[in-house]
Amino acid sequence: MAAVTLKNVVKRFGVFEIVHGANIDVNDGEFVVFVGPSGCGKSTLLRMIAGLEDISGGEIAIAGKVVNNVEPADRGIAMVFQSYALYPHMSVEQNLSFGLRMNGNPKADTERRVKRAAEILRIAELMKRRPRQLSGGQRQRVAIGRAIVREPQVFLFDEPLSNLDAELRVQMRVEISRLHKELGVTMIYVTHDQTEAMTLADRIVVLNAGNIEQIGAPLDLYDDPANRFVAGFVGSPKMNFMAAKVVGNDGAVTVELANHCGAKLRKPLSGAAPAVGTEVVLGVRPEHFFEAGEGDCDIAVKADVAEHLGSVSYVYANAGPEELIIEREASRQRANGDHMAVSIKADRSLLFDKSGARIR
Amino acid sequence: MRYQNATAYRFLAPYLLIFSIFWLWPIISSFLISFQATRTVPWRFAPTFNWGRLIGDPAFFNALKNTLLILVIQVPVMITLAIVMAVLLNSPLLKARGLFRFAFFAPVVVGEVAYSAVFRLMFNLDYGIINKLLNSVGLPRIDWFSNVTPAMAVIMIAVTWRWAGYNAIILLAGLQSIPQDVYEAATLDRVSKLKQFFYITLPLLKPIIVFCAVLSIIGTMQLFTEPFLITERGGPGGGTETLGLLLYRQGFRSLNFGYASAIAYTMAGLAIAISLVQLWLTREPK
Numbered sequence A: 001m002a003a004v005t006l007k008n009v010v011k012r013f014g015v016f017e018i019v020h021g022a023n024i025d026v027n028d029g030e031f032v033v034f035v036g037p038s039g040c041g042k043s044t045l046l047r048m049i050a051g052l053e054d055i056s057g058g059e060i061a062i063a064g065k066v067v068n069n070v071e072p073a074d075r076g077i078a079m080v081f082q083s084y085a086l087y088p089h090m091s092v093e094q095n096l097s098f099g100l101r102m103n104g105n106p107k108a109d110t111e112r113r114v115k116r117a118a119e120i121l122r123i124a125e126l127m128k129r130r131p132r133q134l135s136g137g138q139r140q141r142v143a144i145g146r147a148i149v150r151e152p153q154v155f156l157f158d159e160p161l162s163n164l165d166a167e168l169r170v171q172m173r174v175e176i177s178r179l180h181k182e183l184g185v186t187m188i189y190v191t192h193d194q195t196e197a198m199t200l201a202d203r204i205v206v207l208n209a210g211n212i213e214q215i216g217a218p219l220d221l222y223d224d225p226a227n228r229f230v231a232g233f234v235g236s237p238k239m240n241f242m243a244a245k246v247v248g249n250d251g252a253v254t255v256e257l258a259n260h261c262g263a264k265l266r267k268p269l270s271g272a273a274p275a276v277g278t279e280v281v282l283g284v285r286p287e288h289f290f291e292a293g294e295g296d297c298d299i300a301v302k303a304d305v306a307e308h309l310g311s312v313s314y315v316y317a318n319a320g321p322e323e324l325i326i327e328r329e330a331s332r333q334r335a336n337g338d339h340m341a342v343s344i345k346a347d348r349s350l351l352f353d354k355s356g357a358r359i360r
Numbered sequence B: 001m002r003y004q005n006a007t008a009y010r011f012l013a014p015y016l017l018i019f020s021i022f023w024l025w026p027i028i029s030s031f032l033i034s035f036q037a038t039r040t041v042p043w044r045f046a047p048t049f050n051w052g053r054l055i056g057d058p059a060f061f062n063a064l065k066n067t068l069l070i071l072v073i074q075v076p077v078m079i080t081l082a083i084v085m086a087v088l089l090n091s092p093l094l095k096a097r098g099l100f101r102f103a104f105f106a107p108v109v110v111g112e113v114a115y116s117a118v119f120r121l122m123f124n125l126d127y128g129i130i131n132k133l134l135n136s137v138g139l140p141r142i143d144w145f146s147n148v149t150p151a152m153a154v155i156m157i158a159v160t161w162r163w164a165g166y167n168a169i170i171l172l173a174g175l176q177s178i179p180q181d182v183y184e185a186a187t188l189d190r191v192s193k194l195k196q197f198f199y200i201t202l203p204l205l206k207p208i209i210v211f212c213a214v215l216s217i218i219g220t221m222q223l224f225t226e227p228f229l230i231t232e233r234g235g236p237g238g239g240t241e242t243l244g245l246l247l248y249r250q251g252f253r254s255l256n257f258g259y260a261s262a263i264a265y266t267m268a269g270l271a272i273a274i275s276l277v278q279l280w281l282t283r284e285p286k
């Protein structure tokens, strides 16, 4: 078992800097998820930890040892690829044992490890099959099995579930969670799916365009995002952002919502309040709209479309140029074109400045 | 459906017509001719005339021996060389990849006569570059075209030079279809580059290698140009005469079409048989 430390890690491809100085501390036994939109550098970061990409700057340490110049195989890591990367010409059993056999591991020990991995992943009955005779979920299991037999200190997963259908994804998510509990080893997991990140992670690293936006426990990111990007990325459906202007500054700040007939919200702040006249953005999660009169500021909206999911409904309301998503307890009557009033609470909304930074 | 099939056949008709006249009919016709005595006028049906002669003809067995000898030495050497060339072409370290790819492929498009003339010059006893090179490193000159073994060597070298690059390009396409992450997984499994080649690249490339081998076997069974032009009609003294050359000699010099047809069918039969054995030996284990 091992901690993984990234210190000012930089990655350049030619003249393009892809990762701009990442600092991450992954504790021993922790499950850390790298999450961010496509192309933000998650895979690159993971591949640098694995040793499949050179490190252009900074330091990566595994179990306290700097591994910048250590061969991938000597880093004590195992990686599960998005495409599974199984050896197509080998049976499941051979896939699992290949690395060990090639390194002259004692036969009995290899067999023991393969058997254990097969039991953990419940693939014992597939051992004689070739990868192409397996379903996507089974292939994924074999790929994870191949990582398990190496008995690594750190597991690296690069979007392991993105090729599976929704139902299987949920099932494998639970299995990976169980695996983490069973093995108790450090796991670093890359995904662009914030739901996967929220459900699996001890801590989440939110990446955007090669920068780390925030590192924190899932609910901390949800409750207390550092900036507008994190606020928008974490939580589903996305947080609503409404243009607003500071109109009062008397210990608490009072903002006027530009697109809601001048509705005003008074919100106490812990830091310095921005000057009157400053343009700001108010963020409210879909689930934080209350019945009219229950909050600190009521707004009227016109419902365009309602999605009824059974337990809840999402109302897409178009108020001027800003579309709002409002979560309501399922009520079947709500028809398109309805006018409705909802209420915002000061302590259930977040304030951001124009650049996206949080105003606390 | 019926109607569509009929339409399809109408479109195919011109091709099928030409195919029947210029391919199918000669194939059938030569099979029939092989059962006829063709040096009497008129030809007469004599089923054992040509085939009987074949079984007892030293010239046929000489040609068969030469052809098979070239086959068992040249084909494996060339395929091995082609694999090495393909791996080098595929290496990320290689600069000017396009140039090399063209250079390897170029021999196929060079005219046969020109290339044969160049080979004759290169292996010339007195002023050929090969003998000059041998001399310069202190080895004796070799009289390439007067002795059977060196003459056979020249044929094999020439054929290999001409077709190795062609096979390398086919193999390169196979190499490029192997996903990169499989190698990355092997690297993480601490499998050395060399072992990756033997345990991953070769097995995954096997179908393409078999394909190249079968193509080469068929090609070599029909070998004609090199012994005809480079060693001057299978010289010295029939030492490099191949089945293709024997066929030509019988068919177009002696005008013995019956016997030539029997030889042609033997060549085709052997090529099919050897290819089938090859396919069977390298079949996927079920």
Ligand SMILES: Nc1ncnc2c1ncn2[C@@H]1O[C@H](COP(=O)(O)OP(=O)(O)OP(=O)(O)O)[C@@H](O)[C@H]1O
Residues within 6 Å of the ligand: A013, A018, A036, A037, A038, A039, A040, A041, A042, A043, A044, A045, A192
């Ligand atoms: N070999 C390479 N050469 C040049 N640029 C590269 C290379 N590999 C990746 N990049 C660039 O680096 C950036 C980050 O790529 P990376 O694969 O890490 O993204 P990602 O966050 O994993 O995205 P995704 O969710 O789509 O997998 C991208 O802009 C990509 O174009």
Ligand SMILES: [Mg+2]
Residues within 6 Å of the ligand: A042, A043, A044, A158, A159
């Ligand atoms: Mg990626």
